[in-house]
Amino acid sequence: MRILLTGAGGQIGHDLIGTLVAAGHEVTPTDLAPRPPSHAHAGGEWQRLDVTDAAAVTKLFTEVRPELVFHLAAILSARGEADPRLAYDVNQTGTWNVLEACRALHVGRLIFTSSIAVFGPPPSGPLPDPTPDDVPLHPTTMYGVTKVSGELLCAYYRARHGVDCRGVRFPGLISAAMPGGGSSDYALFMYVDGVRKGAYEAFARADTRIPLMYMPDGVRALLELAMADRERLTRTIYNIAAMSPRADEIATSVRRLLPDAQFTYKPEAVRQGILDSWPKALDDAAARRDWGWAHAYDLDAMTDDLVPRVRRMLELGATLNTH
Ligand SMILES: NC(=O)c1ccc[n+]([C@@H]2O[C@H](COP(=O)([O-])OP(=O)(O)OC[C@H]3O[C@@H](n4cnc5c(N)ncnc54)[C@H](O)[C@@H]3O)[C@@H](O)[C@H]2O)c1
Known part of the structure; x- marks a missing residue:
């Protein structure tokens, strides 16, 4: 095609x-x-x-x-x-x-x-x-x-x-790539800064929960x-939906692979406001019914796959913005 x-x-x-x-x-x-x-x-x-x-x-x-x-x-x-x-x-x-x-x-x-x-x-x-x-x-x-x-x-x-x-x-x-300025970027930076710095201060509250994939x-x-x-x-x-973890649940999942990583939370007003305005989870019943949508990755499955990829990306010298 x-x-x-x-x-x-x-x-x-x-x-x-x-x-x-x-x-x-x-x-x-x-x-x-x-x-x-x-x-x-x-x-x-x-x-x-x-x-x-x-x-x-x-x-x-x-x-x-x-x-x-x-x-x-x-x-x-x-x-x-x-x-x-x-x-x-x-x-x-x-x-x-x-x-x-x-x-x-x-x-x-x-x-x-x-x-x-x-x-x-x-x-x-x-x-x-x-x-x-x-x-x-x-x-x-x-x-x-x-x-x-x-x-x-x-x-x-x-x-x-x-x-x-x-x-x-x-x-x-979420992927091992340069994020484009979205409000959900805190989730990816938990992985990236978790790997390269062993720490990340999220611009969102610990209890922030939005749909992620x-x-x-x-x-x-x-x-x-x-x-x-x-x-x-x-x-x-x-x-379409896959998972809706809280920010601190993402931290817990990352720490299964990076036990020493430290995560702190310092909400930044504009982006926290955007995150709070979004749904906490999506009902995707129509997609599942009409065209058979089904997600394969939950939070821990994503973490297991993503951490090695982020490590490889950083070894290859990718430069990422920190937020
Ligand atoms: N990444 C997410 O989490 C997410 C979530 C929901 C929806 N989306 C949607 O998916 C689509 C792709 O997202 P992404 O994450 O790859 O975004 P991104 O910001 O990584 O990429 C967007 C691309 O659009 C290009 N662009 C900007 N202005 C342009 C113009 N005038 N003409 C042509 N290209 C231009 C940029 O150079 C960039 O390469 C977008 O429509 C976005 O709204 C993304």
Whole structure:
């Protein structure tokens, strides 16, 4: 299959490209940024594409003629609060441009990557725990606002123009890669700084609990949804879930492998506020029913796999931001 990725240089693109290439697909990775060194050997020729540039999106889609598009390009939650205008341009206008190109060029299928950031505390009280697909959406961040809009645009283009757009609401994703400025980054840094410094001061409270997922499950979810029969899908966008540990439960899991690691908690107001506005856990019954979604990694299984990978990544000299 001819597959194009936007935002391919990011955390998800890193793992998704390799999986798609291994499955024999013809992959065109695109991103605003040049190919990162970590993505050196994956996919076809790297194409520079700014999704906010409508003409450039149409031109490249015309050249590549993708049958399937994974639309990953976005500005994530914490960075989006620092620069809401940029988040609006990339997430809102960029998604519009990609949908328009899919409509005009009859692209068969588009996969949209939404987020738990579409949720926020409703005026009537806290979110249900676990939070189902269909609750009133009251996002508190520009990132969440643009993801709600992207979900609605997907449903609109599907109903009005027959663009087969489908998507998942990802929990915070954890992998041995450079995080992109999301509010869930504290979880990954427990592993990274646990390995390289033997200590980490989290920017979240010890009792912070949000839905998380290990990247191999996240990549598999995208592929399984992309390949699912349209007739089986009763929704455009699906909650998917794997685990919902508290921050101090992640620390306990990491300490099984790194017994000397010290974890402390110093909540930082903006990111803690974002984390507190999100669901504690997701109800993903529709995804499990419609396309057979099932996660493979719980917290300890993720820790067992991730700690050696983080160690290897650090030995290879990867430079990560500390938050
Ligand atoms: N990582 C998570 O925890 C998570 C959770 C929920 C949803 N998602 C969604 O999954 C998708 C991919 O996330 P990720 O973790 O790989 O993010 P990331 O920040 O690691 O990567 C995003 C990529 O988009 C690119 N980009 C930024 N502006 C662009 C533009 N104008 N044109 C083209 N590319 C541009 C960046 O260069 C970057 O490579 C995003 O849509 C994100 O909202 C991610």
